[in-house]
Amino acid sequence: MTTDKKKILIIDESPLYEHGLNSMLGSKLCEIETVKSADLALLKIIRWNPDLIITSIEVGNISGFDLCLIIKMMPDFAGVPIILFTSSDEKCVHKKAADVGADYYVRKDTKALGAIKKIFDALSHEKSSEFQQDHEKRQIQNVLLVDDSSTMRKIIKNILTSIGIANVVEAENGKDGMEKLAANEIDMIISDWSMPVMNGVEMIKRIRRDQKYNNLPIVMVSAEVQEEIEKAMNLGISDYLRKPFNALDMKQLVAKFSMNLNISAN
């Protein structure tokens, strides 16, 4: 997305989300239109060239999944980010969203508009984004991955490589992580919590003591209960991802901190 006024196309039977997003994002930042069916959406996409597409799963004649698949097969529009929007919280729906190439997946609940705004902010590079007030978006090419599990390092490294991150530096514990951070140019850290020698929380506390790392994005990946992770947020963690996670969860999280990633669901 460029920094001009953004065009957002919503495909949904209700105009409610257009109204909600208009009030949240404001007409200076974006132009929003809603269509009610998939065939109207395809016509609109070709004529209007939107910057972001938000589609409900229930869109009349064909499903939002099929619509997403069709858009991703259109060479001129394959790069337009698509948010699939559904009231279902079932894992199979989330997986299907990833399978058809949706870039993001948002549940239709009370937090939906906030989630869409975050994605919009992340995509549009606007300074107004809530998360960018703390963390300037940057080119992420070098990630330090700290985890004592070779399996987790392999999983995360393969996901990062698939979104174009060229260099993943691996470390087996917090102490190793600090040494690798000192020896390499790092744009982002992804760290496990529980590790031998030095755990992730201790490592992050020590890293944040050095002012030059104040704005370095550090993401915690943990199977700890959510309350514990949230308690640790004030130690300097930029964000977190709870295990288990899927590739799309990880891609979305990394994309929040990066302006140069080509995120797809696969």
Add this chain to the structure above:
Amino acid sequence: MKVEFLNPFLTATQNVIETMARMPVRAQALRLKNSKTTYGIVTGIIGMASETLVGSMIISFSEPCILKIVANMTMEPEKDKIDADVVDAVGELTNMVCGGAKTLLAKLNMKFDLALPTTVVGKDIEIGYRINTPIIVIPFMTENGEFVVEANLEYRK
């Protein structure tokens, strides 16, 4: 052991395998364990303790099942035998299942501390159970064979 303790393990196991390995799993009928040895070729064990309860959770995989799970998780070709990476993956899965169960148990007002997981390689290896309550086995079926979760918790004496 109360049945209400089992559901968190069942739900957490399904969630972890289906999310990380993108494989459907079906829970089978519960059974009681009549031995104290490992069921599968790789087994993860994690000790759990709360103010009132103590015990462990065990997850044990047949070979074809864990090889497929690891291949799906890592998005790499399936290995032809158990190696250090597969054992590491079982430790990680054990940790995730236990972490998920811990979250769900907390909703029942049961707060647990977890030990670090240990792993055992080999079938029919004796496990040093810390308690003597009956061990309940939750078998799970996948397209690539079975794995089991054992939960044994008892009230502190």
